[in-house]
Amino acid sequence: MAKVEKGAHVTEETLRDFLHGMLLIRRFEEKVEERFRAGDLPGFLHVAIGQEAVAVGVCAAMQEGDVFASTHRAHGHTLARGTPPNAVMAELYGKTEGCSHGYGGSMHLYDLSRGNLGANAVVGGGLPAVTGAGLAFKLRQEPRVAVAFFGDGATNVGTFHESLNLAQLWKTKTVFVCENNHWAESTPGWQHSPVWDDMSKRALAYDMRSMKVDGQDVEAVYEASLEALEHARSGDGPVFLDVETKRMHGHYIGDPQVYRSKEDRDDAAEHDPIPRLRERLDLSDEEFAAFDEHAHELVDKALEFAQNGTDPQPEDALKNVYA
Amino acid sequence: MPELTYREAVRDALRTALERDDDVFMMGEDIAEMGGSMAVTQGLLDEFGPERVRNTPISEMAIVGAGIGAAIAGMRPVVEIMYEDFLTLSLEQIVNQAAKHRYMSGGQVTVPLTIRTQGGAGWSPGAQHAQQLEAWLVHIPGLKVVFPSTPEDVRGLLWTSIYDDNPVVFFEHRLLYPVKGDVPTELEPIPLGKARTMREGTDVTVIATGPLVHRSLEAAQRAADEEGLSVEVIDPRTLQPLDDDALVASVKKTNRVVVAHEAVERMGFGAEVAAVLQYKAFDYLDAPIERVGAKFAPLAFAPVMEQYVVPHAEDVLAAIKRTVGR
Numbered sequence: 001m002a003k004v005e006k007g008a009h010v011t012e013e014t015l016r017d018f019l020h021g022m023l024l025i026r027r028f029e030e031k032v033e034e035r036f037r038a039g040d041l042p043g044f045l046h047v048a049i050g051q052e053a054v055a056v057g058v059c060a061a062m063q064e065g066d067v068f069a070s071t072h073r074a075h076g077h078t079l080a081r082g083t084p085p086n087a088v089m090a091e092l093y094g095k096t097e098g099c100s101h102g103y104g105g106s107m108h109l110y111d112l113s114r115g116n117l118g119a120n121a122v123v124g125g126g127l128p129a130v131t132g133a134g135l136a137f138k139l140r141q142e143p144r145v146a147v148a149f150f151g152d153g154a155t156n157v158g159t160f161h162e163s164l165n166l167a168q169l170w171k172t173k174t175v176f177v178c179e180n181n182h183w184a185e186s187t188p189g190w191q192h193s194p195v196w197d198d199m200s201k202r203a204l205a206y207d208m209r210s211m212k213v214d215g216q217d218v219e220a221v222y223e224a225s226l227e228a229l230e231h232a233r234s235g236d237g238p239v240f241l242d243v244e245t246k247r248m249h250g251h252y253i254g255d256p257q258v259y260r261s262k263e264d265r266d267d268a269a270e271h272d273p274i275p276r277l278r279e280r281l282d283l284s285d286e287e288f289a290a291f292d293e294h295a296h297e298l299v300d301k302a303l304e305f306a307q308n309g310t311d312p313q314p315e316d317a318l319k320n321v322y323a
Numbered sequence: 324m325p326e327l328t329y330r331e332a333v334r335d336a337l338r339t340a341l342e343r344d345d346d347v348f349m350m351g352e353d354i355a356e357m358g359g360s361m362a363v364t365q366g367l368l369d370e371f372g373p374e375r376v377r378n379t380p381i382s383e384m385a386i387v388g389a390g391i392g393a394a395i396a397g398m399r400p401v402v403e404i405m406y407e408d409f410l411t412l413s414l415e416q417i418v419n420q421a422a423k424h425r426y427m428s429g430g431q432v433t434v435p436l437t438i439r440t441q442g443g444a445g446w447s448p449g450a451q452h453a454q455q456l457e458a459w460l461v462h463i464p465g466l467k468v469v470f471p472s473t474p475e476d477v478r479g480l481l482w483t484s485i486y487d488d489n490p491v492v493f494f495e496h497r498l499l500y501p502v503k504g505d506v507p508t509e510l511e512p513i514p515l516g517k518a519r520t521m522r523e524g525t526d527v528t529v530i531a532t533g534p535l536v537h538r539s540l541e542a543a544q545r546a547a548d549e550e551g552l553s554v555e556v557i558d559p560r561t562l563q564p565l566d567d568d569a570l571v572a573s574v575k576k577t578n579r580v581v582v583a584h585e586a587v588e589r590m591g592f593g594a595e596v597a598a599v600l601q602y603k604a605f606d607y608l609d610a611p612i613e614r615v616g617a618k619f620a621p622l623a624f625a626p627v628m629e630q631y632v633v634p635h636a637e638d639v640l641a642a643i644k645r646t647v648g649r
Contacts, residue, residue: 110427128384128420133396134392135393136392140398159388162382321465322467323433
């Protein structure tokens, strides 16, 4: 397994940007939880509270032209890649101003202009497409990379194995980011995978380069992602990025987590990536409060924007079925 | 006009697309050195190389899914699922992914993917290599479904499918590969959603797909010879979109309808055609719509059992006689 050396090239300014991005996602998702519980939001929602460093670290390492596919837990990836919070919140409200124009919802956030090929509500459903996009970049000799986000639960789906095999066989320009939070919905890692505590073993089976990284350390995630993306971009083949992370909340909003011990929840809370970054930056209360206030402001504006958004016409449901 | 087999016609469309367009490439099981399990892609590896004619592992989900991703990234992949029975393995990617990306993205994403497959009974492959599953795909908004029956149509429609900006599931039939027919010298695109009248008639309309087009033409000739009946045979060619207007116009002329396909009759494509026609041409129908399809059983290995289940020209002829007898 490749060791990721801490580089000196992550500037304090970059880390501050990361804090801004992570706080935006955190406050955004807290607001989403609040509005869902209040009955404002239709559908089925999943937050990634605790996993913000993964979204921010990986997306910051991506370049213009790179693409990615996300999962049912997609708000963070989408915001981290630069889709305005207004457009994401409007999508959750089912408005035409939403990033999928009201056709997708929380589990189907798209933003093609920023390389978001879509969040997928079928676990593992997007992995073959990311492999295919990475193949297209290779065939066209384009310096672009396709990134797949997925959880540890997805490593048991057939698409995962078929995709990793094909990607390595053909050396597609693909990076597989496994957000290993040790939960497949309510089923703990030890119940769903013989290699739950070291997912990089999955990549070994396909002779794929793998890297392991602490997903609660945004700087480490960023550096590992830079290396993984560069490897794929240069045509050396795909990379499996095994990111150990923590899901601080339930599988879905409203999940009472009857299956989860208090110790496990406490452990997740203790590994919150945001205080860790704050400590790294050595921010005073005032400085941190300024970051936080900015995030709250953006989220409040997004909420107002979404609530005042335009409802689709019912008959719009018949549009966009075909190109 | 040159004469090609159905197999050569498919190959000609593929070769022409590969020749003219760098964005077109192919993926599938055994399509390279072996030339495909049905020898359709023979010679294409030598002509276009392994980057564009790609042998894949036995991974139906990844074959279709990688096609989806490459299509979204701007290419025009043509993927092959060796037998349509194996579409079952890739249905998640076809139904949830290919068919829905454009919709779920509110129109941002385009998936110009062609999924070629083939199947059909008549050579005793048994229950997992002979099914006709085209009706399943017609049920999914976002997909187009094509099922040509002649060399000219298979060539022109495959070309159009490759250049359609939607995912197209393209059904070929094993028994049709050696069938010969005239094709235009220059490859001419044939629009999706246009039926073809294979034989004109005034007494009964037979709407048939795939091999049943040929069996219905035989039945029509026998009905003329034996009963003096004038039978019109129409091949919809594309099942989605369906050329309702052409079917309705024919029914208004003949007032009697038989629908015929090799797939199981229950919930087959003919059920949809019958529903459309009873609604759009109710006042013109002089008899119940007759359906001809496979009996409700998997396809057995023993040839006598297989042949008992699938429909033949005799079955179409019997249905023609039933409808004129009412």
